[in-house]
Amino acid sequence: MYEVDHIKSLSDVPDNISNLLTELKEFKEDFKIKVEYCKDRYKITLYESTVNRKLSITRCILMEISENPCSYSIHLFNKQIQNSGNGELKKVYEVEVEGENDFRLIKQDVKDLIEGKKGASFSSNYPL
DSSP states (O other), rough: OOOEESSGGGGGGGHEEEHHHHGGGTTTTTTTEEEEOOOOEEEEEEEEEEEEEEEEEEEEEEEEEEEETTEEEEEEEEEEEEESSSOOOEEEEEEEEEOOOOOHHHHHHHHHTTTTTTTSSSTTTTTO
């Protein structure tokens, strides 16, 4: 089940956003998905449900998709888990695209981030 804020139901979501959510379902086991609508922009957030024990981190992927003007951005954050379970978000990767909302590309970018590609790896030399 998706968590939806500021939207009456998923049936209120445009087809292209609904199609993207359908595509993202393959990550549903590993990530909690939250959908928000705010100021002509859809925000889709994927919260990783498991902690990488080796690195004591969890990831958060934020997508912002705008129809007018046509654009999207994807941000990857790592959250260092402390003993208390709380931690700070650290931005690891960001991409912003204007003039296009190709949902196949958005899905591929998200998949690459989840698989550790496109700046999502845990390189000690990041961002070089």
